[in-house]
Amino acid sequence: MDIVGERWALLIVRELVFGPKRFGDLRAGLPKASQNVLSQRLRELEQSGIVRRVQLGPPASVHAYELTERGQQLEPTLIELSRWGAGLPAEPDVEMSTDAFMLLLKALYRPPTSAPVTARLRLQVGTDSFEVGVSPEGISVARGRSGQVDVTVTGTVRALRELMFGGTPLRSAVSAGEIEVQGDTGAAERFFLLFGAAPGGWTR
Structure with missing residues (x-):
């Protein structure tokens, strides 16, 4: 310590x-x-x-x-701290790094108990690229481009976190020019529904 x-x-x-x-x-x-x-x-x-x-x-x-x-x-400890921090009061003006956001995905992912979702996405944030796989067994997150994906979603950390935790519909974000989707839009929509608002309405 x-x-x-x-x-x-x-x-x-x-x-x-x-x-x-x-x-x-x-x-x-x-x-x-x-x-x-x-x-x-x-x-x-x-x-x-x-x-x-x-x-x-x-x-x-x-x-x-x-x-x-x-x-x-130390990764499991960081994931638990991210999960704990998600329950704190919202601070909408606080900037989050790309890596902090990706770790938060691992912390807050909850596979649905019905209608299992299996998908592989590429999240593009600036020049940084991550591949995220989700299944009933869990979530994997890796930096880089290593294989085929169902869909590529491009946007800022702020726009992505609003999609995942703030309740912004994907189509609204695309129409506003905040998010770009290439590939299976349905897979992207199902993916974002796996991340609801955290306890206390926290949406960072």
Whole structure:
């Protein structure tokens, strides 16, 4: 707890759950963390065996950070914290990082007890792409493009979270230009119905 309990430490781990990131990408996901504090926390997490440095490439070889096996063991804790935080009063102006949003999907997914849904979607947020699979057994979320999907949904984190947790109909979001759908629109509609408003009306 001395390490992961420090401010920003768990948030750094959260930003690395879905794969390695460069320092600049971590800063983009945690804009309120200063460069010095972020560097210090990364050093501490490295020393504790939670994070390690890696080289990404090709085509360009760049330094990045990723979770160690020990760091990956924190994912269930982060999912439970996301589920707990979803019950807090809504803060509509709070910006959420893409990785925080994807982790929230894993926290709040509830497979229907009737009319099971099985689908594979690609969620495109800016240049970031995630593939999300849902089935009666659970949900999987992975960064990147690894295979065939039923539908691709493109939008901002704010627009996507309103679809999933705020009750905004998909067709309304598409008509407003907030969301773009390519593929099976019906699969997308069924997918978004799997994520209702959290306790207390929280819709972030």
